[in-house]
Amino acid sequence: MIKVENLTKRFEKFCALNAISCTINDGCIYGMVGSNGAGKSTFLRILTGVYRADMGSATVDGEEIFNNPVVLGKIAYVPDELYFLPGATMNRMADMYKSCYARFDTERFKKLASRLSLDVKKPISTFSKGMKRQAATILALSTMPEYIFFDETFDGLDPVMRNYVKSIICEDVIDRGATAVITSHSLRELEDTCDQLALLHRGGLILESDIQNLKTAQFKVQVAFSEEYDREKFENIPGMKILHFVKHGSVANMIVKGERDAVAASMRALSPLLFDILPLTLEEVFTYETAALGYTFDFE
C-alpha cells in the first residue's frame, strides 16, 4: 500500500506539491489527472524515489521510499521523458536492468517484446516515439514490479497500441496483484482503465474518488413543472446536493449529487410535468465537481 501524508515539494519559490495526502491500495489502478504543471510528475518522482519530499512522507508498505533499495526494488517507473543509453538496443537496456533489478525476468522481456513486435537487436534511437514508449514499458514490466508508475504513458501511442499497453498493465494488476499509478493530463485516457481517480491542481489534490462511485453518485436531472419555480424548490430535498442548475423556460437541468433512487423518489413526489435522470460522463463529473470546489478545468 502506498501512503502519502502531507507531501510537500518546493522548487525554490514554486510549490509543486502542497500537503498532499492520499492512500493507494494494493491491486488497484490509480489514475491521476491534472493540467500541465499540476504536480503529477513531481508526485510520481517522489513515489519512485527520484525526489525527496521537503515535508510530509510517502511510504510503500510502511517503508520510506527515498534511497531505500528494498522499496525501490518493488517499483518500476516509466517517466514522461524517456532515457535510453546512447546507441543502446533493447537487449543492452535489458542487461542494464538485469544488473539493477534482481527480479528482472528475461523470458517476460522477450515475450512482451515479441508481442509488441519490437526488434530487441535494433538501436532504440531508430525507434519511433511510440515504440520507444513501448520499449520503456516492456523493460519496466519485466522487472516484475509490485508498484508500477506511468507518467503520461499513453502519450504518443496509437489507439491500437494504447489499448494493447493498457491490457498489459491490467494483466499485471489482475494476475500478479500489482498496483499501477498512471498520470495523464487527459481524463479520457484514464476513464476506462483506472479504479480510482485523483485530480491534481496547482500542487493540491482537490479530488480523489472511486470511479464507479463518481459515476453513480452524480447524475443529470431534467425536470419541468407547470408552475413557476426556481432552484430553491429543490434545495431542501434530503440527500440531494445540486452542483449545477440551469433553467430554460419551464425546463430545468440540474447536476445532482446523491443517492440516485432516493433523489428520483423525492423528485417524483413533487409531481413534475417532465422528469428524467441521465448519466454523466466522467469528464462532466469532474467538471462539475471541481466547479463546485471553485475550480475551472478544461479536460481534454
Added chain:
Amino acid sequence: MKNNTKHKEIWSFGLYKESLRRLKIPAVIFFVIIAAAAVLIPLLKFFSGPQYIHLSCTSDYLPRMTAVNANPFLLVCMIAALTLTYTLFSFQNKRSSSDLYFSQPHSRLAMYTSRITALVTVIASMILIPTGISAAMFAILKQHFNTQWDTFIPYMAGCFAAAMLICAVFAIAMSITGTILNNIVVAGLIMYLPRTVLTLVVASVCSKFPLIVDGYISKFLSPGINILTGFLEIFLSTNFYDKGILSSSAQGYTFCLALVYFVIGAVLFCRRKSESAERAAPTPFMQSVYRILITMVVCLIPCGLIFNTDQIGSYEIFVIFCYYIIALLVYLFYELITTRKWKNLVKCLPGLVVVVLLNATLLGTMFGIYLAEKGFSPDTEDISYVRIEYDRKSLIAGYGNYIDDQLNKLKITDPEALDTVSKVLDRCIEYSETLPYYPMMRYTDEYGNAHYYKECIVEIKAGSKIKYRTLYFRQDELDHIDSIIESSEAYKDIWLTLPEADSGSIIFDDGYGSLDYGRYEELFDTLRTEIASLDLAVWKKYINNPPADNVPIKFVHDGRIISIPVSAWGLPESAAMIAEIRTENSLISPEEMYNILRNGEFGPNKNINILSATYVRANGTIRDLSNTTVSLHDCIDTEAELNVKNGYLLFKILKLKSDNYTEHGDLISYVYLPINEKGIDRYKGDGNGIYGIK
C-alpha cells in the same frame, strides 16, 4: 515507519558490472592508445638509435630509459580519467537519465561507490597493463637500453594518483552542477583555485618581505606537491617529471587529496537532488558561490598588485581599476551564460558585496602574514640553534659538495655565533624596507671599497618556531662563524667520516668487471678506515690538491656521485688494494676478443667508433684510444688471426674523430693491442659507438 533497510547497501556488484560495461568503449580506445605506445616506443627507439655491440658491459653507457621516456603516453590516463568519469556521472546532467538512474533500486552510496570502483579498476588496468607491456619490451631489448626499472612503479603510482584526483574532482563537480559548462568550470575551480590562492599569497608575501625563503616555508605550499597543479611547472621547469610525478611526497599528497575528495564526492552525490539536472547549480546559493569564486580568480591579480605595490600612483590605480572592471564583467557574464536570463544580472548584484569582502579578507590575510613574518626577530638568548646554508665553494666537486652539505646541515649553538646571526637578522629586516636597492646586498668598508654581502639561507629555531630566512652576511661575520664551526668536533667528524655508499654504486676505473662486488666493498671499507685515521689538516691538504697519478674511487651517496682520488702518496693502503684488484680483474682473453669481433654483429668491412677506450701497455702505462674509428677488417683476416695468435690484435685506425682534417677512411696508423700482457682494458661509449666490450 520501517526504514531499517535504507542505508545498508554500500556497494553493488551489479552496478559495478554495469559501470564497467558503460566504460567499455572509451576504455578500450584509451587502452589501445597507451598500449600501442608501450609497444611502439621501444621499437622506435631501438630502430632509430645507433646499432650497438653489447656483449658484456656496465649499463652506465647505454641510453638511459626511465619509465617516463619509456611511455609518456601513460599520461593519457589522465584524459581517460576525465572522460570515463564524465561517462559514468554525466547522467546527472540530464533530467531523463537522472530520473532513470535515481529510481534504480540501489542506495545513493552504492551507486557512487560502484561507479568509483569501476573507474579505479579501469584506470588501474589502463596503467598497469601497458606499463607491463612497456617493461616487457625493454626487458627484451635490455642489451640496448639502460632501463631505470626503479622509475616504473613511481611513474605508475604518480599517474594513478593524478588520475584518481581527476576522477574525484569531476565526481564532486558533477554532483554539484547540472550542465557540462559548469561541470568543467567547477572542476577547474576545485582543482586549481585553492592552490592558486595559496601560491599567490606565498609569492606575494615572499616578494614583499624578501628575507622569507619560499621553498622552505612548507613542502605543502609548493604547487608541485599536487601532481595536477604541478603540471603547471612543466612550463617553467624541464625536470618536472623527476620532481612531480615521480616524487613520492607528491604522489602521497595527491592520492590522499583524491581520497578526501572521493569522500566529499560521496557525501555530495548522496545529497544530490535529481532536479538539479540541466541547471547550472543545484540552488541559487550555490550558483552565487560559483559566480563569486570565478570572479575571485580574476580578483587575485589586483589583490596581488595592491599588496606588492609600495606606492600606489595614478597608473597603478588605473591598472587595478581595470582588473576590477574585468572581474565585474566576468561576474555578470558568468551569470548570463549559465542562467540565460537578463533579469538575473540585477538579482546577482548583491553578491558583489561578498566579492568585496573576500578581496578584503585576502588582502588582510596577506598583510597579516607579512607582518607576522617580519616580526620574527628573536634575541640571542631566545635562539636555540641556527643552521647556515651558503655556497662554500669547495674546490672538489662531489666530495667537496658533500662536505658543504654536511656543514650546511650543522646546527650551531655557540652563543657568539647565535649573537652574530641575531644581529644580522635585525639588520636585514631593517634594510628589507628600503626598496628597490636593498642596502643589505652591498656595503662599503672603511677604505671606501665596495663589497657584496654573502647571501645565506639561515634556519633559526626560537622557542617552538623554526623560520627560514635569507640573510646577508659580511665576509668577516661568516669567517667568524666558520672559525667557531671549525673548532668543533662535529666539523672534524664531517671531514674524516666518509659517508656510506649506496648499494652497488662503488666503481673505479670507470666501471667494474666480472669481479665479485664484494672486493669493491672491501676496498671502500679500507678507504673509509684509512681516511678516518688521518690528521684533519693532512687530509684537507691532500683532498684539496690530490696527486696527479690518482685513481678515483667513485660511489653514490644519497643520489650524489662522490669521487675520492686515491694515490699511494696520501692513501697508500687503498692504492695498494686498487693495484691488487686491477691485477685480479682478468680482462678479455685474446681468443674471446677475436671471436667477438669476427663473429659478432660487425662484418669484416665495418668500422667501430671507439668513443673511449684504453689499453694497458706492458709497462703498465695506459694508452687512450678515445675518439678513434677502427676498422675490423684486419681483425678477421689471416694476418690479424696470426696477430692474435702472436699476442696482438691489430686495429687499423681510419680516423681520429677529433681531427677535422682527416677524411674518413684514410689510414692513419695501425695500433697493436698487446693483449697477451695486460689485456684490453675497457671500451665504453656514450650512445654513438661501441658499448662496453670487455
